[in-house]
Amino acid sequence: MQSDDGEDYHPSDGWRMRHHHLQKGQLWERICAEARQDAMMEPRLATFLHSVVLSHRSVEAAFSFLMAAKLADSMMLGPVQIMTIFREAYDNDPSILEAGLADLQAVIDRDPACSKYSQCLLYFKGFQAVQCYRVTHWLWRKGRKALALAIHSRVCQLFDVDIHPGARIGRGVMLDHATGIVIGETAVVGENVSMLHHVSLGGSGTGRGVRHPNIGHGVLLGAGVIVLGPVNLGAGSKVGAGSVVVSDIPEHCVAVGVPAKIIKCTSKGE
Amino acid sequence: MQSDDGEDYHPSDGWRMRHHHLQKGQLWERICAEARQDAMMEPRLATFLHSVVLSHRSVEAAFSFLMAAKLADSMMLGPVQIMTIFREAYDNDPSILEAGLADLQAVIDRDPACSKYSQCLLYFKGFQAVQCYRVTHWLWRKGRKALALAIHSRVCQLFDVDIHPGARIGRGVMLDHATGIVIGETAVVGENVSMLHHVSLGGSGTGRGVRHPNIGHGVLLGAGVIVLGPVNLGAGSKVGAGSVVVSDIPEHCVAVGVPAKIIKCTSKGE
Amino acid sequence: MQSDDGEDYHPSDGWRMRHHHLQKGQLWERICAEARQDAMMEPRLATFLHSVVLSHRSVEAAFSFLMAAKLADSMMLGPVQIMTIFREAYDNDPSILEAGLADLQAVIDRDPACSKYSQCLLYFKGFQAVQCYRVTHWLWRKGRKALALAIHSRVCQLFDVDIHPGARIGRGVMLDHATGIVIGETAVVGENVSMLHHVSLGGSGTGRGVRHPNIGHGVLLGAGVIVLGPVNLGAGSKVGAGSVVVSDIPEHCVAVGVPAKIIKCTSKGE
Structure with a gap:
């Protein structure tokens, strides 16, 4: 993607200091x-x-x-x-x-x-x-x-934001409004991820290994999205507000609904 | 609607001092x-x-x-x-x-x-x-x-209720339970509106103009309802719990689901 | 169910002190x-x-x-x-x-x-x-x-957990993460119930009698589940994250969706 300042950059590439x-x-x-x-x-x-x-x-x-x-x-x-x-x-x-x-x-x-x-x-x-x-x-x-x-x-x-100290979260993350966000112990959140209030990255079952989601770079999770279990959300994917995600989403795809279904996939940065 | 005290009044008319x-x-x-x-x-x-x-x-x-x-x-x-x-x-x-x-x-x-x-x-x-x-x-x-x-x-x-100071909210509004309610900067909420906890009147996109919903008089938004973008909810409309609204709802209609679909429209006060 | 410690026990039987x-x-x-x-x-x-x-x-x-x-x-x-x-x-x-x-x-x-x-x-x-x-x-x-x-x-x-003092709640209850949970005045929650954050046991209408749900022993309510009105959730039933329940669920059944539909029923403890 050609961004405003002429840089060839997309959030799903990971965090990078930009010109501005x-x-x-x-x-x-x-x-x-x-x-x-x-x-x-x-x-x-x-x-x-x-x-x-x-x-x-x-x-x-x-x-x-x-x-x-x-x-x-x-x-x-x-x-x-x-x-x-x-x-x-x-x-x-x-x-x-x-x-x-x-x-x-x-x-x-x-x-x-x-x-x-x-x-x-x-x-x-x-x-x-x-x-x-x-x-x-x-x-x-x-x-x-x-x-x-x-x-x-x-x-x-104090904040009603519950991020387990064991989770791993990359740089350039935005939690907007933030009330009610829950990120579980074995969740992994990439760089440049944005999530709105009431997003849950929750566990499935009671196993002791990895039981929470893996969120790629540049992912956007709308208000109230619930992602459950050790699923992968590919870089640049987007999930619409109120959706429940229980299976993988490929890179640069958009998913919505309960349960979430993929409605669109694009090339990077389209 | 003929109300209990014999007044000819409906909440979608806007706020009014009543006999009682x-x-x-x-x-x-x-x-x-x-x-x-x-x-x-x-x-x-x-x-x-x-x-x-x-x-x-x-x-x-x-x-x-x-x-x-x-x-x-x-x-x-x-x-x-x-x-x-x-x-x-x-x-x-x-x-x-x-x-x-x-x-x-x-x-x-x-x-x-x-x-x-x-x-x-x-x-x-x-x-x-x-x-x-x-x-x-x-x-x-x-x-x-x-x-x-x-x-x-x-x-x-303190309250986990996030109402942007720029929003405009009418008289006679009830926020029940209220935890997690988010009302964005350019939202407009009419009179006699009731909303339950976890309701979001959220923005869509990153434009600088009006990017939040316009909620008419006497509207009822159930628990967890998410309304996104500059859509209009007509006076007297109702949205069922857990629904996601991304398009207009006419006056006195009822919508439910993800995304919300209209299931009933009535004459005022029926 | 034969549990790990050899006891013949299922949570939907109600609370009981166990060997461990x-x-x-x-x-x-x-x-x-x-x-x-x-x-x-x-x-x-x-x-x-x-x-x-x-x-x-x-x-x-x-x-x-x-x-x-x-x-x-x-x-x-x-x-x-x-x-x-x-x-x-x-x-x-x-x-x-x-x-x-x-x-x-x-x-x-x-x-x-x-x-x-x-x-x-x-x-x-x-x-x-x-x-x-x-x-x-x-x-x-x-x-x-x-x-x-x-x-x-x-x-x-303080906690953003709103349990009305009039509700009745059994022993052995777990509220996980807990932010945003709302349990209304006439709700009844059995023993061994587990619920995740943002669960609502809400009222329907404005009647003065019982207007909230009745949740049986051993029920599991996923994150964001909304149960509305005086419905019965049978012992051992499970409701998937993000579901909206507006009608009864029989014992040992699993329901998901908006509105929730039953997708599976099992014998106790299967």
């Missing part, structure tokens, strides 16, 4: 500029924007601070503990931040209701839940399952 | 009487009922106080700020309160599980989310989009 | 052992695990403490009030705890992603919401409806 994407430093400058403007235009938000954005030195510092305030509770983990865990994750594994910045760019690229990076960073619970998942997944891989599950439960309660 | 509806002052007296009785019967709730209802002078003062306590967080907006914003909205635009009282009456008229005005006011997150929307929409129209989006994000997290 | 199930005392010892191990392996959780588990003498004391911390808010009911209500319920009606322990065992038996009792007790909002329901139902039956509805509204907001 911002480098990390530029992106942080942009977020600060947006926050300064909002603070000036809306003094009621000035204290918030200063404490959450403008008093920090990097996007990962700001975001760790924000999540610390949101996820902390009086009983389980205090804000300093949460912030420390997030900072450790970002420091130890640079791919977490790289993926997070790709997710941020993905929302700007794909959501017509979002024109500001700061809006996504500060307010979108789908974006925030994915970043929390990235940290719990890091804990999970390091064998710190008890801590991963504790934070996961707090995220489920 | 309470005027603002009567309604506030009723709420106070209910709260006094509950406080007497259940002393564990007495402090709450006094601080949230009985110590106030009007329904809008009580409700602003309640929302201040619910929406405030330690970081973004404190309770005094929230309460001030709600009071400003109610003072500046009397149609916000008028619409809210119609919403309250709508729940009493239509929800068989709710017999007390105070129960709806204090406990129903669908009702509370709509009132928060009415305030964020007032901010949005005044160009205070940053503040509108900040409060909107807080409401989404 | 733990007695109350054993179960509490197991939870404490799990908490001690997690506290040792993950010091960041040690304070939490001590205050919520290890400093208590029984599972009901620990759980009442946990719910007190979660449900308390600055305005409605403080932690001491919540804890007192839970303790009163457990003390007055031993069947509440018995049912709760059966629910805990059910999650271990049926959820392949949960291997620890403490994980379910501390983190699963579906389990926690059912236990809160059991307490509000006790209040409801004693005529303390105002208090039941107050706590119910807090649970809805």
Whole structure:
């Protein structure tokens, strides 16, 4: 596909920095500029924007601070503990931040209701839940399952987005609206995937092996889509809202219905 | 339709005060009487009922106080700020309160599980989310989009009801149970509309113009209904639970299924 | 059905303690052992695990403490009030705890992603919401409806699980993931029922009598299933994800689709 900026690119190829994407430093400058403007235009938000954005030195510092305030509770983990865990994750594994910045760019690229990076960073619970998942997944891989599950439960309660720390999720993912999304323990989600609220990537049966779906690059899952069991959704495929998918979908095909049936297949990028 | 009280009235005509509806002052007296009785019967709730209802002078003062306590967080907006914003909205635009009282009456008229005005006011997150929307929409129209989006994000997290501040919603609306409801930026919802939990009025495509549905007066949307794109649902139409609507529905017709098909059309009020 | 441990048992028979199930005392010892191990392996959780588990003498004391911390808010009911209500319920009606322990065992038996009792007790909002329901139902039956509805509204907001205090729910119930589940006022749910997230047991019409479903023992309701009106789902029946059920399903039958159609019926336990 020839995209707007003349690049030969299709989301089903996987994540790639594109001409119009911002480098990390530029992106942080942009977020600060947006926050300064909002603070000036809306003094009621000035204290918030200063404490959450403008008093920090990097996007990962700001975001760790924000999540610390949101996820902390009086009983389980205090804000300093949460912030420390997030900072450790970002420091130890640079791919977490790289993926997070790709997710941020993905929302700007794909959501017509979002024109500001700061809006996504500060307010979108789908974006925030994915970043929390990235940290719990890091804990999970390091064998710190008890801590991963504790934070996961707090995220489920707060955002109503339930991504198991064991799932694997690529870069450039957008969870729009996000309420009610469930992604199971052995699910694999590729890069550039977009899913709307109430999407489930659920398990079938009670076997102990892989029991959840495998979602290819650039897939779009409409609101309320339920995908069940270890099925494959090929790169670039699309599933219409309210569909139930219980079998494979080939690359670049469109499926709809309960159960979902393929209604169209195209060459890549058509 | 000849209704119970002998009025010639149908919800698809739009909102109207009916014989059995309470005027603002009567309604506030009723709420106070209910709260006094509950406080007497259940002393564990007495402090709450006094601080949230009985110590106030009007329904809008009580409700602003309640929302201040619910929406405030330690970081973004404190309770005094929230309460001030709600009071400003109610003072500046009397149609916000008028619409809210119609919403309250709508729940009493239509929800068989709710017999007390105070129960709806204090406990129903669908009702509370709509009132928060009415305030964020007032901010949005005044160009205070940053503040509108900040409060909107807080409401989404708290109630899991996602009504974009830009949407337009008429009087006498009931959101029953309400979890997971999503109403997009350019959606228009008429008067006397009832929708159950998990209803989505979603966008199609990424165009910048009108990309969400237009819902007529008196429409009923069952649990889990997804309406996608700039389609029209005529006044008095009904959509069965779990349906996906991607094309227009004429007035007073009933549609069900994935995708929804019209199964019946009637004269108004049959 | 001959189950793994040689017992002649099927979930549609109703709840029963089985050979591998733990007695109350054993179960509490197991939870404490799990908490001690997690506290040792993950010091960041040690304070939490001590205050919520290890400093208590029984599972009901620990759980009442946990719910007190979660449900308390600055305005409605403080932690001491919540804890007192839970303790009163457990003390007055031993069947509440018995049912709760059966629910805990059910999650271990049926959820392949949960291997620890403490994980379910501390983190699963579906389990926690059912236990809160059991307490509000006790209040409801004693005529303390105002208090039941107050706590119910807090649970809805916190967990996004909306179980009306008037519903009747048997032992050994599992609500998996749980976000968006709605169970109406006159619904009856048997024993050993499993339901996934977004399941609705909804009312039809506005009549004042029984207007919600009756779900038999051992029924399985997939993600997003909507059951509407006073229909009967026979013991051991299963409904596929995303289905809408508006008529009876016989015992041991499987139904799928919108509207759901029966695709298979078997002898018990086949």
